Amino acid sequence: MRNHEESRTPVTVIGLGLMGQALAGAFLREGHPTTVWNRTAAKAGQFVAQGAKLAGSVAEAVAASPLVVVCVTDYDAVRKLLEPLGEVVDGRVLVNLTSGTSQEARQTAEWAERQGAAYLDGAIMAIPQAIGTAEALVLYSGPRSAFDLHEPALRSLGAGMMHLSSDHGLSSLYDAAGLTLMWSVLNGFLHGAALLGAAGVDASTFASFARQNIGTVADWLPGYAQQIDDREYPAPDATIGTHLAAMEHLIHESEALGINADLPRFFKALGDRAVAEGRGGDGYAALVELFRGASEVRA
Structure with a gap:
């Protein structure tokens, strides 16, 4: 098991909501040395029991791995967590899987690049239970070099993965388009069910x-x-x-x-x-x- 883990890229997961928990679990199952951080540390217990390391601070969490995956409430939360870190993010690849707008994605990318980090913005087109399976589609946008560098690790989250473009905002736009489609189909079904009901x-x-x-x-x-x-x-x-x-x-x-x-x-x-x-x-x-x-x- 030790040799298996040593062959895998160390990964940090920041945010252990339902989706963040699914992400951390997928990395652990694939043998990646995984560091986790959450504002409520108690949520990390199950992952520590599986071999994850619990970081004492966001700075410690980011410093622990070359690949840092963030999945929190919104982009305001992302900024509050990461912006005080400054040079700690230098040399890291930040993958932000937090839902937001394309403008927020591009602004966050500009900040990350000023700090010396490579930034990928992503959109998860799946429910937490699908993470790590063939059904999970995760979209990424940002520098192709950063995506290629960590593609094997990111594939742990789901076989359905796609790099869209160097435009950091494109994954958010795909997410928005998918939501429009989803609600349109579901509302049509619900209205039809009411009619026939x-x-x-x-x-x-x-x-x-x-x-x-x-x-x-x-x-x-x-x-x-x-x-x-x-x-x-x-x-x-x-x-x-x-x-x-x-x-x-x-x-x-x-x-x-x-x-x-x-x-x-x-x-x-x-x-x-x-x-x-x-x-x-x-x-x-x-x-x-x-x-x-x-x-x-x-x-």
Whole structure:
């Protein structure tokens, strides 16, 4: 076991919330000498029992390893923990897996580089229970050299890992895009479950239909993506104007059943705006211009 550990990069994990615990556990399972720090030291007990070292301070934790992984509440917490350290971070690779905005990621990268540290910003697209498995997708952005240096250690967190770009903010943007997609799908499912529930159909029965329907919509995405990249929006199936009629139907159906119609009203509000801006004859993908804020009124 000793030789196995000596072949592994020492890693420090700062922050032992649910996700931080999953990260520390994954490094330990892969044999990495692991140092941990948490504001509430009691949370480190289980990891110390597994062989981790508990640091007495953030500075001690950072100094213990060439690879430092941070996963705390937000970027304010990251700054409060790391900024007082100054030159302690010099020569380290800091991997920040804290959720935040792309602007915060870039600002943190600028600070880290002034201190002599290489900085990778990351986004975990998985639940804590998936960390360390093939299902865990972790995105990284920042200098490729830093990612390549510690790729074997970072692979401990999940086989699904990807370096996106040297732009430190890109992983945060992917995270935000993923959240938009997740909530849109989930809200659609919940609204649909409420509609069918009014007719006595249980959500478990609807779930089977929903998965098939979501798969059908997912198959449209490559075609939509090409239209978005080309900024050309043909309508071989239905125009936005046609979609509006279906949206109106969904609003009326919801109201008639006593189901909250805020979601379909939001869909229709977007459609109405697109029509007002001259896009009623375009395909549905043209709505992206509303989100871009770059729609032009057509004559």
